[in-house]
Amino acid sequence: GRHRRRVIAAAAAALWLLSGVYIVGPDQQAVVTRFGKVVERRVLPGLRIMWPYPIGRVHKLKVLQRQRAFIGGAPADQPLGQVEPLASQFLTGDRNLINIRTVVQYSVATPDEYLFRAEDAGRAVSAAAESELARQIASRNVDDVLTTEKVAIQETVRQRAQQLIDDYGLGVVLSTVSIE
Numbered sequence: 001g002r003h004r005r006r007v008i009a010a011a012a013a014a015l016w017l018l019s020g021v022y023i024v025g026p027d028q029q030a031v032v033t034r035f036g037k038v039v040e041r042r043v044l045p046g047l048r049i050m051w052p053y054p055i056g057r058v059h060k061l062k063v064l065q066r067q068r069a070f071i072g073g074a075p076a077d078q079p080l081g082q083v084e085p086l087a088s089q090f091l092t093g094d095r096n097l098i099n100i101r102t103v104v105q106y107s108v109a110t111p112d113e114y115l116f117r118a119e120d121a122g123r124a125v126s127a128a129a130e131s132e133l134a135r136q137i138a139s140r141n142v143d144d145v146l147t148t149e150k151v152a153i154q155e156t157v158r159q160r161a162q163q164l165i166d167d168y169g170l171g172v173v174l175s176t177v178s179i180e
């Protein structure tokens with residue numbers, strides 16, 4: 001009786017402690033929390049140990065995976081038959097209205113900020129890029145926006161939107177802004 005209960009209790013305790021062993025994949029980084037507070041901000045790939053649940057929790061993120069945010073409708077490579085939303089309309093410096101669709105690519109830069117500060121990172125990235133895009137387009141004429149100034153606009157929008165995102169501490173890095 002009593003010996004058997006001790007063995008079962010010891011086995012249960014050992015299993016509980018073993019549940020604190022985890023693996024972070026090669027394309028991932030993790031954030032470890034203890035009692036809900038961040039204790040390890042950036043755990044690199046490999047075999048790791050932490051306090052088991054419910055004391056400790058691990059949140060794994062695919063940091064290398066590029067994510068996309070869209071301004072002015074869904075991606076162009078969607079299957080046929082789906083309703084295409086309107087492209088975003090912008091007013092140029094010479095009072096022309098142009099429709100532009102833009103794709104912003106981003107990835108996780110700071111795992112703990114991304115996890116706990118950005119409720120919807122994609123929406124925040126879109127909003128930051130869209131407001132800067134509107135500002136850039138408003139200071140140029142329509143022909144320049146679509147031809148000679150396009151590359152400069154994309155780079156300026158990427159830099160300034162990145163500053164906004166950093167100010168908010170969203171933990172993402174913008175890789176490209178491309179006007180389609």
